[in-house]
Structures are given as structure tokens and as C-alpha cells.
Amino acid sequence: MTTVTGMLVATLAMLIGNRLLPDDLPARGDWEKYIFCGAWLIAFAHAIWRTAPVAEARMAPAWAEQCWAVAVMAVAAVLLNWVTTGDHLLRTIGAGYWPVAGVDLFMLASAAVAVVAARKLARGAGAGVAPAVAAPRAPSAVVEESARA
Numbered sequence: 001m002t003t004v005t006g007m008l009v010a011t012l013a014m015l016i017g018n019r020l021l022p023d024d025l026p027a028r029g030d031w032e033k034y035i036f037c038g039a040w041l042i043a044f045a046h047a048i049w050r051t052a053p054v055a056e057a058r059m060a061p062a063w064a065e066q067c068w069a070v071a072v073m074a075v076a077a078v079l080l081n082w083v084t085t086g087d088h089l090l091r092t093i094g095a096g097y098w099p100v101a102g103v104d105l106f107m108l109a110s111a112a113v114a115v116v117a118a119r120k121l122a123r124g125a126g127a128g129v130a131p132a133v134a135a136p137r138a139p140s141a142v143v144e145e146s147a148r149a
Contacts, residue, residue, distance in 0.1 A: 013038075
């Protein structure tokens with residue numbers, strides 16, 4: 001799980017860090033790497049901590065929780081870009097500044113997909129995994145068995 005959602009959480013954490021770290025910070029690029037690795041480790045720890053339901057044949061709630069984190073962080077990254085640079089989505093689209101507009105649009109679309117996934121996963125986590133059930137037998141097999149008895 002951490003490989004999938006943890007990578008997204010770590011990437012978004014790095015983008016958010018990029019907007020929040022001072023421009024003149026020594027070794028700024030290294031700090032962005034530390035943020036990425038730290039966020040990935042936190043996502044990993046969270047995934048381990050929240051996997052207890054799997055032992056009871058239920059889905060780990062960490063899936064849905066990390067999808068919610070992805071959604072919130074993606075929107076936060078777009079908003080932080082606007083606040084720190086003044087480049088909001090309408091301005092960048094209007095100016096034809098597609099590298100920034102494209103990233104913002106992709107992050108907003110990713111947030112929407114993450115919300116849908118989180119909602120579906122949360123519903124699935126509440127239902128649990130159905131126990132194995134024997135396949136239903138054909139009515140003719142039931143009649144034959146009762147005739148033999």
C-alpha cells in the first residue's frame with residue numbers, strides 16, 4: 001500500500017515543501033529530498049499501524065485515509081502555488097502558461113480521483129471481506145441425492 005499511496009503523499013509533500021521552504025535556504029534541494037523521504041516513511045508507518053483489520057479479513061483503513069491525504073495535499077499544493085507565486089489557475093490558463101496550469105489541473109484531477117477512491121475504499125472497509133461460501137448446487141443434483149436416500 002505504501003508504494004502506491006505513499007509515493008503520492010511523498011511527492012505532494014515535496015511539492016508543498018518546495019512552496020514553503022525559503023528560497024535562500026542552504027541545501028534547499030536536500031531539504032526537499034528529506035521531506036520526500038520523511039513523508040514516505042510516515043506513510044509507511046501509518047500503513048503498518050492501520051493494518052490490524054486485515055487480520056480480521058477486513059480492508060485496511062489506511063488505504064482510504066491515505067487517499068484522503070492525497071486529496072487534501074493536492075489541493076493544498078495548488079493553493080500554495082497561488083499564494084506564494086500569484087499564479088492561480090485562471091491566470092495561468094488565460095496567459096497560456098501551460099506548464100504551471102497543466103500541473104495544477106493534474107493535481108486537482110488527482111484530488112478528485114483520490115476523493116472518489118477514498119469514498120469507495122471506506123465503504124468497502126466497512127463491509128469486510130465475505131467468507132468463502134460453497135457453490136450452489138444445481139436443483140437436479142439435489143433431487144438425485146434425495147432419491148438415493
